[in-house]
Amino acid sequence: MTDTTKFILCIGGVVSSIGKGVTAAAIGRLLKARGKRVLIQKLDPYLNVDPGTMSPYQHGEVFVTADGAETDLDLGHYERFTDTELRRECNVTAGQVYSSVIEKERRGDYLGRTIQVIPHITDEIQRRIMQLRKDDVDVIIVEIGGTVGDIEGLPFLEAVRQLRRSVGQENVLTIHVTFLPFIQATGELKTKPTQHSTRELRGIGIQPQVIVARTDHPVSQEVIEKISLFCDVDPKAVIPLPTTDLLYEVPLVLEYAGLGRYIADYFGFNEEPDLSDWRSLVARMRKTQHATNELNIGVVGKYVELHDAYISVKAALTHAVSQIGCRLNLHWINSGQLEKDPDYRQKLMELDGIIVPGGFGPRGVEGMILAAEVALEEQIPYLGLCLGMQTMCIAFARQRLALEGANSTEFDEATPYPIIDLMPDQTRVTDLGGTMRLGHFPCQLVPGTRAAAAYGEENPILERHRHRFEFNNAFRELFQQGGMVFSGISPNGHLIEIAEGKDHPFMLGTQFHPEFQSRPDAAHPLFLAFVEAAKAVRHLMPQVETAVSVQLERSSY
């Protein structure tokens, strides 16, 4: 534990969804580039204990840490930008804070006192920030979810206000991340919402030292001066952050705008930043955005309207294609619509590769199974992630093994062939929060398989899980006879972790979520193997103009 730990607070203003998480992550990278050990923590003011039980439509992806916490998707940005494995304590919710205070009250820990937001809730929030110091880090970046003015955010802001007093003002830097709206009629960027938001922050006793102003338009020196004057911030510390289509560019933009130097000077860090690797990474990604070689990859899922629901899948794909020099043309395919579409086969056949990502509940599952069936029949490279591995096995059972009605008992409890089921020692749970197989579990790779080849030397591997159901061992032999290879198995031999189809260019499913461990400079081996297979298959095919009519989005990466 160091007493000289520095704290950076990232507090949002004006509107949400402006990339506060990416900003915090990018600042983490700037500090790492200066040789600092960094941890990033997200404080979420909602009352859920964790986002695990929330719909992806509400919350986007649930990011799973190695130690098995279901966390906010911003932790995914933090891990990818700082290349640091985060842990459970890096995501604190109001639900956790309140329940632990109430638990202590019930135990009688407060000795007859009245329990109040100040000091009991605010103390608990501070305790949860301070406990990260035991990791021996130089800088802890704390991002507070929501924006200034949210009622539920107040205890968190009060807690960090107090934190400044307890650790010393000089050890805390507050960054206010705001948005500058553009008025079309007059062609102006407006600073007023930023002024108001800063004033509101000041009203609760917090004066930011830095303002990061998100904008979709160039910011003039005049606008910078205005923000500086009205918000009482050094002009050097007004940092414009224009929208970019390549998230990994953000650290470079912030460094160029002088934020890295400002933070270093504030805390007395003398190290020169080394961003050379990051620069080459960004250059490589930029280059692949314009590569002539393109890969059409379809993600067949049920939450595709909200791309945030699969943000790590998209990131992992981006890492992989940039490593093989191809441009990613990502197609979001709604599995629920696909199952009703008479032309589904044709549409899927226009793709170079299919990914079926994770998911819960029966809606849209038949569409995912159809996608796996087409991939199997038409030799289209397929990567199944958790649920996508289960749908692959169901498709295989129905199609290759003629097990009509095969299913997972999650979707059909009365199926004659429960290919995917709960483990025999598992009971059906009524309590949905935190009752799954979560986080890192080891997996032994079987030599000579595609999976073993992809991972190389590493064996066993550790991958992150988030699921309740498993491949049913009663069907193992039948599957093997039919041409399925179980290439990754739990060390005790009980659980199938990776399955792959023989006689297919690439048909592989994982019971875990490899996407969480992919890094921009080190694509996950299975994603890499998948896009390589997609590229190889594409080259074998006659190059016809594809007219993909499914919902299409040019990747914004």
Ligand code: GLN
């Ligand atoms: N619903 C499936 C299970 O619980 C898959 C979960 C997932 O894809 N994360 O096993």
